[in-house]
Amino acid sequence: MSKPYTLSPEQIARLKSHSRREKLHRTISYFSPLLLLLLWEICSQTGLIDRRFFPAPSSIAGTAWQMTASLEIFDHIWATMKRVAIGYVLGAVPGILLGLILGLSSPIRRVLGPIFSALYPVPKIAILPLILLIFGVGDASKYVVIAIGVFFLMFYNTLGGVMQIPQIYLDVARNAGASRFQTFRYIALPSAMPNIFTGLKLAAGSSYIIIAAAEFLGARSGVGFMIWASWQTFAVSRMFVGIVVISAMGYFTILLLEALERKFVPWAKH
Amino acid sequence: MIVHSDEISRDVSVPADAAPAIEVRDLVKAFYDVSGDRVTLAAANVNFTVKRGEFVCIVGPSGCGKTTVLRILAGLEQPFSGEFRLHTSAQPAMVFQEASVLPWLTVAQNVAFPLKLKGVAAKEQRARVAELLELTGLTDFADARPHQLSGGMKQRVSVARALVDDRDILLMDEPFGALDEQTRLVLQQELLRIWERTGKTVVFITHSVDEALTLADRVLVMSPRPGTIVADLPVPFERPRDVVEMRRDKRFWDLTYEVWRLLAVSPEH
Numbered sequence: 062m063s064k065p066y067t068l069s070p071e072q073i074a075r076l077k078s079h080s081r082r083e084k085l086h087r088t089i090s091y092f093s094p095l096l097l098l099l100l101w102e103i104c105s106q107t108g109l110i111d112r113r114f115f116p117a118p119s120s121i122a123g124t125a126w127q128m129t130a131s132l133e134i135f136d137h138i139w140a141t142m143k144r145v146a147i148g149y150v151l152g153a154v155p156g157i158l159l160g161l162i163l164g165l166s167s168p169i170r171r172v173l174g175p176i177f178s179a180l181y182p183v184p185k186i187a188i189l190p191l192i193l194l195i196f197g198v199g200d201a202s203k204y205v206v207i208a209i210g211v212f213f214l215m216f217y218n219t220l221g222g223v224m225q226i227p228q229i230y231l232d233v234a235r236n237a238g239a240s241r242f243q244t245f246r247y248i249a250l251p252s253a254m255p256n257i258f259t260g261l262k263l264a265a266g267s268s269y270i271i272i273a274a275a276e277f278l279g280a281r282s283g284v285g286f287m288i289w290a291s292w293q294t295f296a297v298s299r300m301f302v303g304i305v306v307i308s309a310m311g312y313f314t315i316l317l318l319e320a321l322e323r324k325f326v327p328w329a330k331h
Numbered sequence: 332m333i334v335h336s337d338e339i340s341r342d343v344s345v346p347a348d349a350a351p352a353i354e355v356r357d358l359v360k361a362f363y364d365v366s367g368d369r370v371t372l373a374a375a376n377v378n379f380t381v382k383r384g385e386f387v388c389i390v391g392p393s394g395c396g397k398t399t400v401l402r403i404l405a406g407l408e409q410p411f412s413g414e415f416r417l418h419t420s421a422q423p424a425m426v427f428q429e430a431s432v433l434p435w436l437t438v439a440q441n442v443a444f445p446l447k448l449k450g451v452a453a454k455e456q457r458a459r460v461a462e463l464l465e466l467t468g469l470t471d472f473a474d475a476r477p478h479q480l481s482g483g484m485k486q487r488v489s490v491a492r493a494l495v496d497d498r499d500i501l502l503m504d505e506p507f508g509a510l511d512e513q514t515r516l517v518l519q520q521e522l523l524r525i526w527e528r529t530g531k532t533v534v535f536i537t538h539s540v541d542e543a544l545t546l547a548d549r550v551l552v553m554s555p556r557p558g559t560i561v562a563d564l565p566v567p568f569e570r571p572r573d574v575v576e577m578r579r580d581k582r583f584w585d586l587t588y589e590v591w592r593l594l595a596v597s598p599e600h
Contacts, residue, residue, distance in 0.1 A: 229431045236405055236425045237445040237492075247448070251435040328434045328476055 094312065116298050121305065124298040138306060140282040144200055144275075145268045145310075148207025153264060156215025157257060161249050163216075164223025177216060185210040186274050198279045203272060210271045211264040218260025222253030255329045258322040262315055269311040284310070351418060352500060352532040353381040353404065358413035360399050373399045375557035377413070383499075386526060386533045388543035389560075390590060391553030397536045400558075401425070401502050404534065419532075423500035424493040428508055432477040432485045432492075439464065439473040441488050445496040463491040466525060483514035490522070494529065503535040507542070519545050520574045527571055540590045544583060545574050552593045562593050 068076070098118045104110045105117035128134040163170040189206055196202035226249060234248045276285025288303035322329075358377040363370050374396035381387045391397045402408040404415060405425040417423065424445075432441050439460050440447075446456045464470045467487045477485060486506050493501055507515040523546060526533060537543050543550045544566055552562040566586065568577055577583055 229427055229429050230433060232407055232425075232427065233431050233433065233444075234448075235407060236422070237448050237496075238422065239448050243448050247444075248433075251433075254435070326435075328478065 114297060116301060121298050121301045125302045128302060134306065137282060137284045137287045141272055141284045144203040145207060145272050148204040149211050149268055151204055152208035152211030153215045156212040157219045160216045160219025161223055161245060161253065164220045165245060165249055181213050185271055189275055189278060193279050203275050206275050207268050207271050210267050214264040214267065215260045218256045219253050222256030223249050226252040254326045258326060261318050265314045265318060266311060269307055273307060349382040349384060351380050352383040354416040355379050356414050358400065358415060359411045360396060360403065361411045372557035375559050377559055379551055379560050381532055381534060383532055384530050386546060386548045387551060388535045388537055388547035389551045389553060390537055390540055390543045391558055392555050392594065393538055394556050395553045395558035396556055397553055397558060398504055401504050401534065401536055405502050417500065419499040421498040423502045424498045426489045426493045426503040426506045428505040430485050432488045434477050438469055438475050438488055442491045442495050444492060449496065459495060463495050467491040483510050483518060486510065486518060499532055501531045501533045503533065505536055516574055523572055540587055544586050550590060552590060
């Protein structure tokens with residue numbers, strides 16, 4: 062018998078190079094937004110844009126450093142983060158559950174579906190005064206307005222995911238003797254997982270939009286409040302620090318969700 | 332609790348007086364399409380009996396309702412009228428035509444799925460799954476994801492999953508229909524080997540006359556829609572069978588001709 066064919070170490074290295082390149086691309090992708098900052102710095106330094114309205118990132122960084130050193134910024138970040146996190150969970154959990162339930166049961170979908178369709182188009186910011194009226198100017202009103210925004214995104218994305226489950230998977234479960242709850246847990250939930258993560262990412266983005274607006278109007282703390290208060294006192298650098306901070310919060314939230322997606326949805330393409 | 336089947340070599344020919352495992356009487360299946368206001372008769376007056384431990388193939392043109400009959404036996408659809416009796420303690424296990432492997436589970440988890448639903452202890456699950464992976468030649472792929480597998484491998488997973496909780500009746504809906512001829516031949520041989528070891532009652536649907544004669548003890552020929560059984564032909568080849576060698580047998584080609592003639596003269600509707 063002839064010797065079995067084997068690959069040389071160089072050939073194996075060539076095979077592995079593709080996944081190494083992929084890893085490199087992922088690392089670069091974390092830093093690509095920094096390019097935009099660099100462009101801004103150049104434009105501001107060269108006077109291409111008005112420095113009173115668009116201070117250079119380096120001068121904004123100076124302001125940011127002062128606010129960091131005085132720990133002031135962390136109070137605002139913490140206040141905003143807490144509101145977003147609590148509101149997000151309060152909205153996402155019922156959104157996912159109801160999306161799964163309505164997706165699997167067409168009678169419930171027919172009866173309750175129109176209620177959600179009717180409520181969905183209401184702009185969440187438009188009802189903020191109403192929510193402030195009901196829940197007061199404290200944190201509760203922020204949780205509620207975020208939860209409402211997150212709820213609808215999660216509900217519709219999950220519902221869409223469940224409605225797309227190939228019938229064959231439901232047949233497999235039924236033939237294997239799955240109960241209703243088991244079908245829910247072992248078929249509907251994993252099938253809808255890629256859509257749920259799409260919803261989670263969209264919802265994270267809109268959470269920060271909603272919290273910024275909510276803190277403009279009715280808060281004494283938080284990054285949104287800081288932006289609004291800085292604007293009113295024409296502290297433009299402070300305002301930009303706020304904008305950068307809230308953007309960064311959104312950015313890192315999405316990164317975190319993408320990492321979770323890779324962990325929990327390893328079968329989907331990213 | 333899993334009752335392991337006795338896997339010592341059994342007499343592979345089914346005795347003529349074996350007890351029936353499946354009895355189907357005057358089965359009718361009709362669909363109503365609301366949008367077109369149309370009634371479709373999928374299967375009309377289907378009658379047949381399958382004996383315990385028998386391997387029966389149903390052949391028929393596409394759309395003749397053979398899949399519908401199988402889905403009714405599997406409990407996935409309700410008949411319109413008529414009756415069927417399954418002499419078994421558990422619902423029959425089904426192997427589907429399309430890729431039915433769950434993409435979010437590994438191969439081993441897919442095979443273990445019915446056991447997991449029944450709440451079988453993890454240790455017992457592992458042992459049983461290892462046994463099935465061995466039987467279907469998947470041991471090296473236990474931790475692979477379905478998207479890494481070929482079509483033939485995926486169907487092996489489906490077969491392993493259908494066998495894992497050891498139900499008496501196995502229903503197979505063109506399981507090898509989407510595979511290339513060579514893979515199909517290999518899987519047919521393996522299915523025969525597994526069937527000879529486990530003694531399951533098998534109802535196997537195919538549109539391939541060749542496949543039916545290769546596998547079955549009896550071939551039921553169905554007419555075009557609305558499908559009904561037009562012939563019940565015994566397949567005389569001794570077991571264990573060699574799927575390649577049996578093609579040298581003249582009887583194989585005589586039977587092929589016979590079935591084709593029946594399919595060709597079935598009245599069109």
